[in-house]
Amino acid sequence: MRQNFRLATVFGIPIGINFSWFLALAFVVGLLATGVFPQAFPSHARWVLWLLALTTGLIFFASILLHEVAHSLIARLFGIPVRSITLFIFGGIAQITKEASRSWQELVMAAAGPATSILLSGFFLGLWQAGGRADTPVSLMWQWLWLINLGVGIFNMAPAFPMDGGRVLRSALWGITGNYYRSTRIAISMGRGFAYVLMAVGALMLLRVSFFGTFDPFEGLWLIIIGLFLDGAARSSGLQLRVQQALNKLPLRDVMQSGPPELAVDDTVAAALAEAYPPDDSRVHAVGQDARFVGLVSEHMLRSVPPDRRMATRVGDLALPASRIAPFSPQTDAFTALQEMETRETSVGAVVENGVVIGFVRREALLAAAGLGAATPPRRGR
Ligand SMILES: [Zn+2]
Incomplete structure (x- = not known):
């Protein structure tokens, strides 16, 4: 992932932003400022709601960043170098340059991200509760951040390699069977299967097939795009595995x-x-x-x-x-x-x-x- 500019350096890890990230930010802020906030508070001044939407969007992306930092710090702890963290349209990605050499290390490293998202979700839930779940835009902001971080944590735990849950699955199978390659191949197949499920659900939403309520066709399109991206990532992982298998005994x-x-x-x-x-x-x-x-x-x-x-x-x-x-x-x-x-x-x-x-x-x-x-x-x- 190309970094278009450097944001900061955290624990010696360069944090960068890819241009596509601004699309994601604009989309989230737009959704909040024109949908979520005005629907709940139609009489509030528009500029106040836009400001809150922007704040919410930025806190959301800071949460994604913390998720990646968690992966990276655990990798560091196990002596695995981390080249950078980049925010892009689908969230964040930490360039961790090596695979863990032990299954339990891989498991801890992979689970650290979703665990951080769930912890953040609990934090925002706490803020929402502390404010007495008041009927105010700020309270709605905490509520939204609670739910979205919970969503990020759960979605990333889908057993779909190379997503976090897929890595947890791979490391568990690897730990149990001792067969790294077979475990990874199974997790990659699950990843591709999950990608096709996302694309199929997206296509049904796009065609306005109703399961439980009506969906915005745009959300369907988004699911198809995420499915395509995930399938590409899973296939890349398969290629990587072939390289590893062919070369790791070759002096x-x-x-x-x-x-x-x-x-x-x-x-x-x-x-x-x-x-x-x-x-x-x-x-x-x-x-x-x-x-x-x-x-x-x-x-x-x-x-x-x-x-x-x-x-x-x-x-x-x-x-x-x-x-x-x-x-x-x-x-x-x-x-x-x-x-x-x-x-x-x-x-x-x-x-x-x-x-x-x-x-x-x-x-x-x-x-x-x-x-x-x-x-x-x-x-x-x-
Ligand atoms: Zn993650």
Whole structure:
């Protein structure tokens, strides 16, 4: 999920907002300001109701944020890195870059979000009760926040992977049977099934088929969109699982491209290219300085330098620095390497043995080894 701008950093985790989030905020505020509040309080000044609707909408999204922060803090506690939290049209997503290695950790991590939503719901219920359930717009705000957080907590506990409830289901099955892959496949199938149920219910609502009362056709459309999104997420998880199964027993020694040709930091791009024959843009060179590994440079990067500047440009100026390249031992399995590259937001890793670079791995090559060709693997999130 692309962050369009950074909101803040909480516990060292960058919190971002995707543009689509504003659509969701506008929709919720509009619904409250033109429907919920004026229906209950037709004689109140409109600007007061709009202000309350905006406040309610913002508190609601702060609640979603807390739900994601809860997932993230538990992940942190188990030593699983969290890259960011992003708010977008369907709520929030925490980019947790690795799966938990134990089933109970996964269970606690997944349940933390819905548990937070339920706690928040109890908090708002308390505020509503404390105000004596008065017939005022502020009281209605607490009531709405109580119910919506309860709804978020319950909906997320649907046993539909990769939603929270699906993760709880997967970790429970995993804990009981000890079979991670089969448990995940079952939870993913449940996820896809749930997505189709949402879409079917949405379609019936859109066609104005009445079950119990009448529905706004727009709500039906919304359910179909959520169903499509969830089905896509479940299929991505399936793809991710295939990658994991194919790569997690494959040591990098067996997939790396060994012995990258060495270039020195002070070599000119012109000299480096003169040696690189036949031309191969995918070839990667290790860049060293006094036998020390400094970084990697691809022939594509070298060739991107305009010909008239190649004499004046040093290889060292172009090289991807070692700090941006994940270092791995030859025994590291390819799936762990792929996850680590994702955490570091890099697409290349160096295989290092006794301080010497003996090879390198590219993300594309690892995916190809998983039988995925050039397919883009799903980014993880929850
Ligand atoms: Zn969640």
